[in-house]
Amino acid sequence: MSGDPDSAADDGWGVLGELPGDLMMWVLIVSELLVFGGALLAFLAVRAGDTAAFAADQALLDQTAGAVNTIVLVTSGYCAAMASAARNVDRRDTARFWLYGAMALGCVFLIVKSAEYWSKAQLGIGIETSPFFTFYYLVTGFHALHVVAGIAILGAVARFDGERNIEIAASFWHMVDLIWVLLFPIIYLLG
């Protein structure tokens, strides 16, 4: 190869090269935002065609549970950020403590979410019930799967607790709570 030694540092990625964590994680984050963004835009477009039916279905959602989960997940994101900050100053046990906190709150989110799904199932509501619920289950279901994946990733970096690893996991976890913060108002609250 005809490369010069310092080309690794400056390989022409510009601002992309300065992102924290790993480039691949940012590729994933952007991809996820495109998918959820696309789904939410499609939701809004279909909703515009039949606002009355969407409003009637939305009234069946538990907005309080959604609000609780918002607080839970954002707090969990705070824990992940604290873990990263603690690890950066070499306080590894403190970092691990914050990671476990983030994971525990992730579990709380899943429990609340499961209770919501359960109560919908009791009403005989499923993914094929109406266009609103098709989107509801697709978007929140995909999101819940990401919460599960996020908990696993946080668990992995609690074990392999390199500075960079924790940064990468925290980036993923913030993406998961960012998406919730976007989908909660659009699906639960939008009047």
Add this chain to the structure above:
Amino acid sequence: MKYESQKIAYAYFLAAMILFVVQVSGGLLAGWIYVAPNTLSEVLPFNVVRMLHTNSLIVWLLLGFFGAAYFLIPEESGREIHSPAIAYYQLAILVLGTLGVVVTYVFDLFQGNFLLGKDGREFLEQPLWVKIGIVVAALMFLYNVSMTVLAGKKTAITNVLLIGLWGIALLFLFAFYNPANLSLDKMYWWYVVHLWVEGVWELVMAAILAYLMLKLTGVDREVVEKWLYVIVGTSLFTGILGTGHHYYWIGAPGYWQWIGSIFSTLEIVPFFLMMVFSFVMVWKGRRDHPNKAALLWSLGTTTLAFFGAGVWGFLHTLHGVNYYTHGTQITAAHGHLAFFGAYVSLNLAIFTYAFPIMRNRDPYNQVLNMASFWLMSGGMAFMTFVLTFAGTIQTHLQRVMGQNYMEVQDQLVLFYYMRFGAGIAVVLGAILFVYAILVPQREAIEPGKRDVLSPAE
């Protein structure tokens, strides 16, 4: 050529090119049958011609991939192929299977026989014995290349290539599962058909492209690898759930319409990245490689794949659009440019790069080869346009106005004539390509001295 066993690729590429000419000739015949539907209707019915056209395409592309793997793996992992003998036996099995398929289709032998007769599923029509042969050949191949890579240097290019080739073999196993329920049949059928061309084949494409960029532009391996990972990540992220765009109307649950629409829309991303990648590498590259034809095909493959697979795919991938366009000539337009752009051109790029090296006449000026690029690409682009127009009219008359199928076909005959003309250009281009690769001897040139890279000169 650094390693003796790279020569294995020669036999694979040769077999691939023979099938390539057969494939496009079959396509030309099928194109004529669209114009004059009774042509050979007793001797060689349209459905058989179409089977030969599509099956031989897949087989020669795979032969090209195998050949490419045998060519680039020794260089990448820094050692000879584990066993050249196994590689040649593998080729013999594949050629035997191909001949068996052709004879079985053309003469419709052993109709209904579970082992020897043809199978009814589109694209997977091969008799069971051929399918088993394909698996045996694939296992021999994977054993051979995996042993080579495991014993040698592991690079990002060989890793991605191997994952892609293992994926091809494993997903092919779904060809053996054929549930009686037609919806389930289709669901698993796409595990092979879609997850090949919009999944693992993209990994193979990205790996071969990365190798070509490395060799032709002289950009640092680190940079190439970073791009490779991003391309592979996005193609798996979008391609796997993108399968949903085949589940709209086969009896699968309705939520697939949204999963398919959203994920398959994003399938354009890896193709866009591959195009940007190839052009950025050429701009940044400090090497003036004399094999301009290989560079032309490399840039051609990413550009045509972006339009054929990416743009033309998006054209009819949203379920609201596909409700009207499904199975019209729009699909044919997309299929032709996507396969030509992504996989035919990629194969021709690696052939163009490898042949002068294998025949010891590198560096080499390939004017005829470049002419064949423009002839084939021009023909294929024209074909894509006329089929798109035909498909648009067909969609309107048949799906919106509700006219019946054959009535509409009569309205499209002008486009079918033009498509036939475009097909002639493609076939001539293919023959010219093979000629340019194999025949001329006295075009060797001095290594490039200029700084400027002008791939399309």
